[in-house]
Amino acid sequence: MKKQLERKEILKLYLWTLSYFKPVILLTLFYILCGGIMIWGELMIPRRMGYVIDNVLPLKEMVPLRNQILILCGIVVLILILKAIFYFLEQIIANKITKNQQTDLMVKLQKLGFSYYEKVPTGQIISLFENAVKETQQTYTFLFPQFIYNLAKFVVPSIVLIFGEPIFFIAAMIGNIIYVFVNQFANKKIHYYLGVETKAAHASQQSLYDAIVAKTELKAMGSKDWFIEKTIEDFNQFRIPRMWSVFWRHFRYTTVGLTLTISIFLFYFYGLDLVKSGELLLGEFIGYSFLMGLVSRGFSVFFYIIPAQYHALNYAKYLHDFLKLEPDVREDNNCLKVELDQFDIEFKNVSFAYKDSQPIINNLSLIIPAGKKTAIVGESGSGKSTLLKLIGRFYDVNQGQILMGGYDIKKLKLEHLRQNFGYVFQDTYLFNMSIRDNIKFGNPDASDEEVIKASKLASAHQFIMETEDGYDTIVGEGGVRLSGGQKQRISIARMLLKKPPIILLDEATSALDNVTEAAVKQSLEKLAVNKTVVTVAHRLSTIMDYDSIIVLKAGKIVEEGTYQSLMDQKGLFYQLVIRGVNDEL
Numbered sequence: 001m002k003k004q005l006e007r008k009e010i011l012k013l014y015l016w017t018l019s020y021f022k023p024v025i026l027l028t029l030f031y032i033l034c035g036g037i038m039i040w041g042e043l044m045i046p047r048r049m050g051y052v053i054d055n056v057l058p059l060k061e062m063v064p065l066r067n068q069i070l071i072l073c074g075i076v077v078l079i080l081i082l083k084a085i086f087y088f089l090e091q092i093i094a095n096k097i098t099k100n101q102q103t104d105l106m107v108k109l110q111k112l113g114f115s116y117y118e119k120v121p122t123g124q125i126i127s128l129f130e131n132a133v134k135e136t137q138q139t140y141t142f143l144f145p146q147f148i149y150n151l152a153k154f155v156v157p158s159i160v161l162i163f164g165e166p167i168f169f170i171a172a173m174i175g176n177i178i179y180v181f182v183n184q185f186a187n188k189k190i191h192y193y194l195g196v197e198t199k200a201a202h203a204s205q206q207s208l209y210d211a212i213v214a215k216t217e218l219k220a221m222g223s224k225d226w227f228i229e230k231t232i233e234d235f236n237q238f239r240i241p242r243m244w245s246v247f248w249r250h251f252r253y254t255t256v257g258l259t260l261t262i263s264i265f266l267f268y269f270y271g272l273d274l275v276k277s278g279e280l281l282l283g284e285f286i287g288y289s290f291l292m293g294l295v296s297r298g299f300s301v302f303f304y305i306i307p308a309q310y311h312a313l314n315y316a317k318y319l320h321d322f323l324k325l326e327p328d329v330r331e332d333n334n335c336l337k338v339e340l341d342q343f344d345i346e347f348k349n350v351s352f353a354y355k356d357s358q359p360i361i362n363n364l365s366l367i368i369p370a371g372k373k374t375a376i377v378g379e380s381g382s383g384k385s386t387l388l389k390l391i392g393r394f395y396d397v398n399q400g401q402i403l404m405g406g407y408d409i410k411k412l413k414l415e416h417l418r419q420n421f422g423y424v425f426q427d428t429y430l431f432n433m434s435i436r437d438n439i440k441f442g443n444p445d446a447s448d449e450e451v452i453k454a455s456k457l458a459s460a461h462q463f464i465m466e467t468e469d470g471y472d473t474i475v476g477e478g479g480v481r482l483s484g485g486q487k488q489r490i491s492i493a494r495m496l497l498k499k500p501p502i503i504l505l506d507e508a509t510s511a512l513d514n515v516t517e518a519a520v521k522q523s524l525e526k527l528a529v530n531k532t533v534v535t536v537a538h539r540l541s542t543i544m545d546y547d548s549i550i551v552l553k554a555g556k557i558v559e560e561g562t563y564q565s566l567m568d569q570k571g572l573f574y575q576l577v578i579r580g581v582n583d584e585l
């Protein structure tokens with residue numbers, strides 16, 4: 001039962017893998033045509049040679065012999081030209097398919113919600129793009145074309161042998177059948193070790209990723225040696241099964257030679273007897289010997305191609321499963337294609353919990369008016385950042401509704417919804433590109449002048465000009481060459497360049513010193529006129545002039561008002577302010 005199910009899965013996966021040929025079907029058909037003519041040519045050569053030996057040579061005349069040699073040379077040249085076209089087409093098809101597959105993966109990667117990245121380690125995602133695509137690619141560059149090519153190269157001469165001299169076919173098949181048994185045994189071993197190898201490859205890749213990403217922690221904690229040992233152990237887990245899978249593949253390869261010898265021996269034993277008794281002409285015998293070679297070798301090639309295909313399918317499964325993942329946050333099929341012109345935000349009895357966790361937001365109702373500045377404050381873990389993420393639909397609410405400009409955000413096209421936001425997070429990721437490109441990411445059409453203007457407003461221009469190449473300075477992976485405060489200012493410039501009607505700031509200035517923070521705040525204030533601003537703030541002195549302050553506790557609003565009114569209440573907000581002042585002292 002289990003085996004049956006596995007087979008079904010293999011077939012399904014194989015068909016899925018082959019479905020990538022669809023967009024390049026015309027090229028593929030041309031490719032198959034070239035292959036077909038090549039095989040026809042390869043089969044013509046032995047037949048023609050047999051004809052020359054039996055019918056032309058005995059004439060002892062130069063002209064017919066020369067004509068035959070010219071025909072043979074013509075066939076060989078045709079095969080060579082077709083071979084060049086064949087391999088060129090193979091590369092074009094494979095490249096196009098790989099490009100399509102990588103595009104599908106990238107699109108899916110973008111569509112998947114935060115919850116996917118929280119669940120799946122980054123190393124595993126990188127491995128998917130690296131290993132899984134590369135190994136699956138083998139199907140297009142080599143395995144499938146070779147399978148079809150060799151199938152034709154086996155079936156056509158087999159038919160000629162069966163109808164011409166069936167005993168020769170039986171001789172070829174005896175060697176092949178012995179090979180099947182030996183191969184089956186070797187294959188079981190290979191499948192087993194390949195399965196272990198695939199899993200171990202992912203684990204070792206993850207270890208390598210951890211070693212690179214956590215380099216600071218490893219050095220700081222003095223656990224470098226422990227980690228090296230662990231990583232080497234992970235790599236060994238990969239190496240040993242790989243060694244065994246290679247051994248069994250070589251073992252199988254050796255048995256090809258052995259079984260081929262058995263078939264050839266039987267062929268000569270019986271064939272030479274036929275020639276001696278005059279039942280077979282020498283030329284025919286030589287022609288058959290070519291076909292024998294094709295039937296014997298052609299057959300064994302499958303036993304190389306099939307396990308290699310199985311190996312590639314192991315990886316294709318990762319791609320298939322990944323591409324079939326459903327994002328948590330999905331666009332409604334009948335979503336409204338409206339461009340918003342009202343930017344008030346309303347939470348209506350919203351409840352939310354991260355997967356497998358306690359409720360974080362509890363039946364919360366709130367109106368954030370358009371064009372006003374609203375701050376969200378509360379103790380650590382009270383759900384402030386979560387609230388911002390819900391506004392941007394990074395997660396979907398479990399209960400209730402979030403409305404924007406009167407529309408349920410679930411009903412809006414994601415692109416239309418998110419184009420209205422400018423986010424600045426506490427942790428900013430910068431791409432390993434120039435500072436200019438990192439800022440332009442907010443609005444790729446912006447001019448250099450606009451980039452500089454946004455940088456000046458974000459108090460970033462001065463430090464950018466002090467870097468080695470100014471706006472062309474490459475910031476390193478994640479922006480490692482910049483300080484936390486510098487990264488934050490670039491992120492603010494990026495957001496300012498986008499000129500969104502809604503600005504969401506999640507402790508956006510937490511890494512700045514007081515003077516820079518005041519300058520950035522001033523710029524933001526100038527720009528934020530008539531914009532909806534929602535700020536998660538820890539430094540409560542920065543939100544004194546806000547229109548409204550929401551105080552959260554365990555995902556519920558416990559206080560709401562202006563800075564002064566909340567201070568007068570002497571409730572939780574008041575305590576937070578006093579605690580904050582004490583902490584700063």
Ligand SMILES: Nc1ncnc2c1ncn2[C@@H]1O[C@H](COP(=O)(O)OP(=O)(O)OP(=O)(O)O)[C@@H](O)[C@H]1O
Nearest residue numbers: 118354355357360379380381382383384385386387
């Ligand atoms: N992706 C996640 N998966 C599971 N739980 C999460 C996730 N993100 C946050 N949480 C949990 O949700 C709760 C609220 O987190 P959130 O980041 O919204 O709080 P916060 O008020 O912004 O905290 P802080 O002030 O410390 O930034 C916390 O208990 C946190 O552990």
